[in-house]
Amino acid sequence: AWKRNQITSFTDKDGFEKEVVRHVETTLARSMFNCDEIAAYSATSLAFRDRLITHWNRTQQRQTYRDTKRVYYLSLEFLMGRALDNAMLNVGLKNVAQDGLAELGFRIEDVVKQEHDAALGNGGLGRLAACFLDSLATLNFPAWGYGLRYRYGIFKQEIIDGYQVEVPDYWLDFNPWEFPRHDVTVDIQFFGQVNKKTVGGKTISVWEAGEIVQAVAYDVPIPGYDTPTTNNLRLWSSKASGGEFDFQKFNSGDYESSVADQQRAETISAVLYPNDNLERGKELRLKQQYFWVAASLYDIVRRFKKSRRSWNEFPDQVAIQLNDTHPTLAIVELQRILVDVEGLEWDNAWEIVTSTFGYTNHTVLPEALEKWPVGLVQHLLPRHLQIIYDINLFFLQSVEKAFPDDRDMLRRVSIIEESQPKMVRMAFLAIVGSHKVNGVAELHSDLIKTTIFKDFVEIYGPDKFTNVTNGITPRRWLHQANPRLSELIASKCGGNDFLKDLTILNQLEKHVEDKQFRKEWAEIKYANKVRLAKHIKDTTGVVVNPASLFDVQVKRIHEYKRQQLNIFGVIHRYLSLKAMTPDQRKKQLPRVSIFGGKAAPGYWMAKQIIHLINSVGAVVNKDEDIGDLLKVIFLEDYNVSKAEMICPASDISEHISTAGTEASGTSNMKFVLNGGLIIGTCDGANIEITREIGESNIFLFGNLSEDVEDLRHAHTYGSHTIDSDLDKVFNEIEKGTFGTPHDFSAMIAAVRQHGDYYLVSDDFHSYIETHQLVDEAYRNQDEWIAKCITSVSRMGFFTSDRCINEYAEEIWNVEPLVVDRH
Numbered sequence: 001a002w003k004r005n006q007i008t009s010f011t012d013k014d015g016f017e018k019e020v021v022r023h024v025e026t027t028l029a030r031s032m033f034n035c036d037e038i039a040a041y042s043a044t045s046l047a048f049r050d051r052l053i054t055h056w057n058r059t060q061q062r063q064t065y066r067d068t069k070r071v072y073y074l075s076l077e078f079l080m081g082r083a084l085d086n087a088m089l090n091v092g093l094k095n096v097a098q099d100g101l102a103e104l105g106f107r108i109e110d111v112v113k114q115e116h117d118a119a120l121g122n123g124g125l126g127r128l129a130a131c132f133l134d135s136l137a138t139l140n141f142p143a144w145g146y147g148l149r150y151r152y153g154i155f156k157q158e159i160i161d162g163y164q165v166e167v168p169d170y171w172l173d174f175n176p177w178e179f180p181r182h183d184v185t186v187d188i189q190f191f192g193q194v195n196k197k198t199v200g201g202k203t204i205s206v207w208e209a210g211e212i213v214q215a216v217a218y219d220v221p222i223p224g225y226d227t228p229t230t231n232n233l234r235l236w237s238s239k240a241s242g243g244e245f246d247f248q249k250f251n252s253g254d255y256e257s258s259v260a261d262q263q264r265a266e267t268i269s270a271v272l273y274p275n276d277n278l279e280r281g282k283e284l285r286l287k288q289q290y291f292w293v294a295a296s297l298y299d300i301v302r303r304f305k306k307s308r309r310s311w312n313e314f315p316d317q318v319a320i321q322l323n324d325t326h327p328t329l330a331i332v333e334l335q336r337i338l339v340d341v342e343g344l345e346w347d348n349a350w351e352i353v354t355s356t357f358g359y360t361n362h363t364v365l366p367e368a369l370e371k372w373p374v375g376l377v378q379h380l381l382p383r384h385l386q387i388i389y390d391i392n393l394f395f396l397q398s399v400e401k402a403f404p405d406d407r408d409m410l411r412r413v414s415i416i417e418e419s420q421p422k423m424v425r426m427a428f429l430a431i432v433g434s435h436k437v438n439g440v441a442e443l444h445s446d447l448i449k450t451t452i453f454k455d456f457v458e459i460y461g462p463d464k465f466t467n468v469t470n471g472i473t474p475r476r477w478l479h480q481a482n483p484r485l486s487e488l489i490a491s492k493c494g495g496n497d498f499l500k501d502l503t504i505l506n507q508l509e510k511h512v513e514d515k516q517f518r519k520e521w522a523e524i525k526y527a528n529k530v531r532l533a534k535h536i537k538d539t540t541g542v543v544v545n546p547a548s549l550f551d552v553q554v555k556r557i558h559e560y561k562r563q564q565l566n567i568f569g570v571i572h573r574y575l576s577l578k579a580m581t582p583d584q585r586k587k588q589l590p591r592v593s594i595f596g597g598k599a600a601p602g603y604w605m606a607k608q609i610i611h612l613i614n615s616v617g618a619v620v621n622k623d624e625d626i627g628d629l630l631k632v633i634f635l636e637d638y639n640v641s642k643a644e645m646i647c648p649a650s651d652i653s654e655h656i657s658t659a660g661t662e663a664s665g666t667s668n669m670k671f672v673l674n675g676g677l678i679i680g681t682c683d684g685a686n687i688e689i690t691r692e693i694g695e696s697n698i699f700l701f702g703n704l705s706e707d708v709e710d711l712r713h714a715h716t717y718g719s720h721t722i723d724s725d726l727d728k729v730f731n732e733i734e735k736g737t738f739g740t741p742h743d744f745s746a747m748i749a750a751v752r753q754h755g756d757y758y759l760v761s762d763d764f765h766s767y768i769e770t771h772q773l774v775d776e777a778y779r780n781q782d783e784w785i786a787k788c789i790t791s792v793s794r795m796g797f798f799t800s801d802r803c804i805n806e807y808a809e810e811i812w813n814v815e816p817l818v819v820d821r822h
């Protein structure tokens with residue numbers, strides 16, 4: 001093992017305690033006598049941060065010295081969650097901290113809980129970026145993440161009278177995990193106009209800025225697991241470039257407008273847009289995007305130029321991955337830098353640009369595909385619009401040449417949509433400017449090739465399009481979230497190596513029949529359920545029985561994810577129980593239906609779904625006929641740290657999107673890895689999970705993606721008969737059993753009258769039947785546990801380490817930097 005003590009400040013309990021005391025008494029300027037849990041958290045974080053800094057500096061020096069190709073992951077969202085627990089585990093000193101804190105009078109769980117989640121993301125895409133950073137560091141890839149340092153992350157959700165209420169998330173009060181780099185700043189320009197100038201006989205375009213805003217770097221160390229590699233996540237914050245005050249205005253007594261520039265500039269990085277799978281063309285969002293990509297590219301180019309290589313070597317040194325279309329302006333910005341600033345010929349520059357970028361698509365939903373009005377781009381980024389038009393012109397010329405008989409092709413694939421107003425189609429720009437485009441699960445990658453990007457497959461050929469099925473980091477999602485299960489697994493898999501090579505989990509399979517092992521497995525699941533039950537009691541007041549089947553659906557609330565199907569199913573269960581005699585009820589299996597997730601503040605229907613869930617809970621949970629047989633819980637403010645508690649406690653979790661709509665899903669992987677089974681549609685990564693773990697270990701239901709279009713067509717143009725059980729559910733809601741019927745009328749009308757776009761009625765029967773199978777299967781606990789163990793043993797494929805190796809090989813062409821551990 002590498003010698004940790006050579007380069008770090010503590011290796012044992014005494015050393016750790018000394019560091020904590022030092023930080024409490026000096027950095028925090030407090031005495032140990034009034035050291036509370038927050039101070040203990042702060043000092044512990046600072047002690048670990050000191051260790052990371054050493055590794056981090058060395059990693060950066062090593063990467064600079066070796067000067068090999070680096071990966072830059074551009075993501076507008078990084079949903080990191082808490083850092084302390086992760087840092088302690090990754091450097092391998094959690095036990096030391098636990099003992100040290102105990103001696104100082106603290107329980108490590110209470111200390112870890114003091115940390116505010118870093119919630120700079122909405123959902124899947126942002127959490128994927130966080131898992132990727134963990135894997136990149138663990139696998140020793142020279143890699144940087146680039147994002148925005150939002151002052152307000154995703155809002156905090158409160159449930160008041162059954163409704164979602166949004167509260168700002170101010171998370172930066174004290175954040176020991178970031179380093180402001182006031183010396184790393186970039187001036188970013190907006191607005192203005194473009195002038196032509198002749199320099200040395202050559203005509204060049206010069207963009208004269210209308211406004212300049214300063215980007216300031218904040219760096220976050222990203223420790224790999226069991227390696228000294230500590231990579232960097234650089235987040236940009238915005239600031240007025242001329243300093244805080246307009247002194248002239250200040251001196252003349254105009255105090256309000258003296259700080260106006262500062263406030264306007266700071267607005268850029270103030271808030272994360274809270275939409276998931278929905279784009280709303282707001283000018284500030286476009287400003288955020290350009291601010292972030294321009295600062296990041298300036299940084300990347302500056303680093304490249306230090307090595308004094310020729311520009312043609314740029315793609316050999318730099319791979320930039322676009323996490324969705326949000327960073328697509330980076331393509332245009334790099335072309336601008338190369339042509340306008342560095343003086344390269346257009347074609348030469350374009351070759352460099354397209355060899356550098358890769359683009360990951362995360363959705364086929366039309367409402368999530370980004371488009372920007374041409375007028376807005378022209379106003380904000382006049383030079384970039386010219387470049388976009390030129391890129392489009394050359395692209396369309398090549399298409400025309402290759403498809404001379406298909407005039408309509410030009411209209412279909414043009415980066416500029418000839419609508420009213422004209423729009424820039426960002427996904428098309430991302431495809432044209434990248435050398436590889438990938439989807440995030442097999443079905444999704446196939447669907448993008450046959451639907452939204454079909455023409456591009458014809459133009460470029462199929463090789464440009466590929467699949468990298470998503471994955472999750474087992475360090476956070478098993479080792480950290482479920483320490484007891486991780487330990488039990490380690491005891492059967494020859495130690496902790498499975499955390500770095502998840503395929504080792506397959507060694508569990510030979511222990512499936514081991515009674516003692518099954519017993520320990522079941523005990524751990526039960527303990528995790530007890531912990532969640534306590535949280536439910538503390539936060540909602542509802543007492544749930546941990547012996548019930550815990551049925552969980554936690555994710556963003558969205559009609560396509562179909563929480564409405566779930567709650568309609570719950571109402572159906574409630575009505576069935578109500579119709580039973582007491583003797584019949586005694587034979588039923590108790591169940592707790594647990595929901596969690598945020599709705600975008602402007603997404604009215606999603607908010608109605610939350611309201612219905614809470615309204616059903618309010619009735620069912622106090623119904624004495626029902627008692628423990630059914631409880632309905634909505635967990636407030638679902639986030640990464642709550643997910644770490646919820647995933648280990650589920651028996652069955654729901655991944656029930658309309659087939660073909662969920663690109664991949666990653667919580668499906670988290671739940672299975674934590675020894676829970678899943679009920680799901682044939683969608684996203686559910687399909688590959690089924691292939692890996694076996695059909696008998698998953699509960700699949702519903703229509704297939706290839707039938708969705710026909711069904712929708714039939715709803716619109718034929719007669720649409722609603723499933724009779726679902727009709728009864730609707731009638732009950734309309735009777736007012738769950739509160740004012742009017743509150744839910746739009747949700748019902750969406751199915752009955754408005755075409756049932758998400759196929760709730762079509763899938764209802766199969767959904768209910770499949771839940772009956774779940775109940776039956778759960779009654780046989782021994783077999784159920786065997787299914788869970790078998791599933792976990794076959795989950796090796798879904799580690800984000802495998803994804804990163806695939807990206808590295810197929811898209812980035814980058815090698816890990818071998819680390820000398822001595």
Ligand code: DL6
Nearest residue numbers: 124125277362440662663664665666
């Ligand atoms: O690829 C990560 C993740 C997928 O697993 C989900 O299926 C997909 O819905 C999600 N997309 C987003 C888009 N959001 N925004 N903002 O999170 O990506």
